[in-house]
Amino acid sequence: MKRRLAAILFAILGSAATADPSGLRAFVTGDDSRGWDAVGRLDIANEAFCTGALISETLVLTAAHCLFDSETGERYPDDAIEFRAGWRNGRAAAYRAVRRSVVNPAYDFGGANRPARVAADLALLELATPVRKSTVVPFGTGARPRKGGEVSVVSYGRDRAAAASIQERCKVLARQQGALVLNCTVEHGSSGSPIFVIEDGVPRIVSVISAKAHLRDLPVSLGTTLDDTLERLKAELALSDGYFTPVRGSLPSVAPRSGGAAGSAKFVRPSGS
Template identity: 55%
Template sequence: MAWLGLAASVAFADEGALKRLDTGDDTRLWEGVGRLDIGGEGFCTGALIEPDLVLTAAHCLYNKHTGKEVDISKIEFLAGWRNGRASAYRWVRRAVIHPDYVFSKDVDAQRVRNDIALLELQHPISKSGVVPFRTDERPKKGDEIGVVSYARDRSEAPSLQEVCKVLARQHGVLVMSCDVNFGSSGAPVFSIVDGTPRVVSVVSAMAEVDGEKVALGAQLQTPLDDMREKLRSTGRLQTQSKKSLFSNGSNRDTGAKFAKPETAAD
């Protein structure tokens, strides 16, 4: 299917292959990427951007069948998860989503460009090898980027694609040649600045252009400071016309069971 009316002139080049990160040496730069387990029934990918903040996709916080938010207290961040062990384990305390995000089963520009969420961990991760990533501005068309992700076919260790490209920027959405699959939702998209990886987007969905699979990424930098401030300034759940802050401060159970997060349109 075409998506966002992307021009047929997009050129698809051969990109770098996925590399499974199985050893400590492999993951040295990437321990801040982790698997987000949701009640043992599904997972997404997340990235540490402060010692107690994880960046991921907003749609990971919703049950795709009912549209209800998941129970935040059942989400666990497994930093650097590989082959049955993590560098750090942390439960999630609270979450804030992009203020303009509206959950929908349909994959469209409105959903994708606002598809980010911040998760506040119960306790900061202070382990020396697990370093939070800095964030940066959106890359331009033609820029080289990379992605570290877990996915349905690679759930027990992260995989790195060192080189893929931004094919287009349309309606606030990055269209990328990166190799993603179900479970890659929330995976950090990196630019390398002075040898240091910086997060520039979050994987939101998959799509197809001219018969080629592409990844779609959310815009990041503009709302991020506001979302951080919201977590810092809000001590308890607030009732709003459109919920943008969840908390497990109470023992409420939403009753929502999380299915595997879909990163592609049905």
């Protein structure tokens, strides 16, 4: 069953999935976004964006593929990325440049779309200065949820780039080689969005959005693995000067940027920035 599910899912990973947005609730006002301002928009080289989330005053968790130019396969310079915490209607709770970044060494940007590649799609950004604001509280992290578990996602996306939206009570449909298959709503620009388990009113990040796909006729989203990977990335960041091993393998065949990286949920041009 696992092999069959993976084959169905990843054979059409590059297809554009359109999910019913009725489960999304936009953060229209400050009251709406209270407690969620540690989720922000990552603006990349003034031409694209992803979503990221603070897990400390200086560290932002996102998807690894967000750090690569989808047309050339090259890493974006760290100083070309800006984190805009709680970005809403043209203003952010905090603006921070990125000092350096590390990518999961198991992630291969040029690799084929497989569950293991999605599971490894994780990166950690260190900000140039800490975010120390009472309204921007970093999130803790937790273990990945079980099949059937209930999760929430806070994300930006195409046609909703001006403010984040939350989808509560979506489900984990399956776990494939470390990747999560979810029925959560995502769109281009949602890559790196935090996936939360909320217990006793406290949200903890258990994964991040890597891609969108179809499972048979069902639009689905795909999440990464945190587990020990996050701790390894923290250790690598502490020991390194920000340089990481170049991507292995040949570059993929990539669709035009307006459609996003092949199989990813990222890359739309920011509006008003």
